Amino acid sequence: MDLRLCRTLLFLPASNPRAIAKARDLEADFIVLDLEDSVRDEDKARARAEAAEATRSGFGGRPVAIRLNRAGSAHYAEDVAAARESAADFVVLPKAESAGEAADAGRLTGKQVLAMIETPRGVIEAAAIAAATHGLIAGTNDLSAELGIAVGQGRAGLAYALQRIVLAARAAGVAAFDGVYNRLEQDEGLEIECREGRSFGFDGKSVIHPSQIAAANRLFGPSEAEVRSARRLIAEASGGAERFQGGMIEAMHVEQARFLLAKARLA
Template structure:
């Protein structure tokens, strides 16, 4: 998988690798990428079984990109993860709590696969620009980041805005993909919609998800809308070069380039 293909992923569904029922269900879901989680979603006593299940599940195929989230480089399970996952069929591995470029470089060398690095600590945010060039993309780990920043319960996203923007800036500067964090409210559709709209407005390519019910909303909001497509087509047709007026706004070459990029994404 390359960066261009990864940037088309609107929905990254994380599910416990220790849950065989969830794995089987995921094969028929519309998520753009499945992430089999061997880290936070798995109890310590189930780590070995989850590791083996993840490798077996990937070998069975999903008909879509699939990644495995490893345990942290400082954990007691990391060495066994490296041994198991480097020969697995996973196209990408997800490295949690990435904090330094050396950590990411070493991790990529050990597993021999491209990495998605999770930015979910204060150190990770501060080093995001140095981490991003060694990855296929960054994932904002908003839950762990909130904990690392010692935010009070219910603080919401406002205290994370700077960190989220830094993560997007780091990814864009390195020309890699970038994904928003999860939304914890499983029964709050309006809240999920609002956070997806916000995430797309920040520049994220897609969103991390924790439940199948969230897939349709993420896919819809992180896709170009019909109105956007129609506007882009009109803009390209009307443009003659240089600065000019279009539907009450001034446009120039960069706006034409943006419109063409949007249409390419819509087609793909």
């Protein structure tokens, strides 16, 4: 599956079997079973077992990942072993800061890797990291804390880092996903972040609560008007530069339209 088609990445504590069971009926495009921040140290072993079992049961054909603890942490080796024996399609590497870390995660687990960019060093090394992965995820909470951006100050101070993550992913030809919205419901703030993230070029949004899925799916998915326009563009394009709806189009616009329709089919 082309991960760029995914609109929502739902992060779930792997230690919460009720949340895992509920996720099978939710409309998130990609499931991430978390062994890191959402799981207490005393629950890590149980979370590994729950995550492995959940991957074997599957999520209706949707891609599933296990988020490891940070490379070099006390939990990393056991996480790697559990992920290697699981049926997960991917692993998510938090706080990635080098291409070597990302490559090692893939080699040790035998899984495809998504890397979270959550530190200044990670932002600086994002292009190299992206080239060693199948996608980047913006870790906006940790990155805000590392940059000294106080809670409630918005995302203006993250704009350069977020755009650099998208640029790195595009240069490597991999997916890019926006970070989480911290309020646990759908509200105007979530919609603002989704629109902003899509305008930056992100493929989809990380979500942490079922109530966030519908809005993120809608705002990162093509609208009916966009679908109609894409179909018309493809039908009318005959090659080369030509006029369409008052503007000029060429081959790249046809490819964009085809990709938009592929995303609409997933929805």
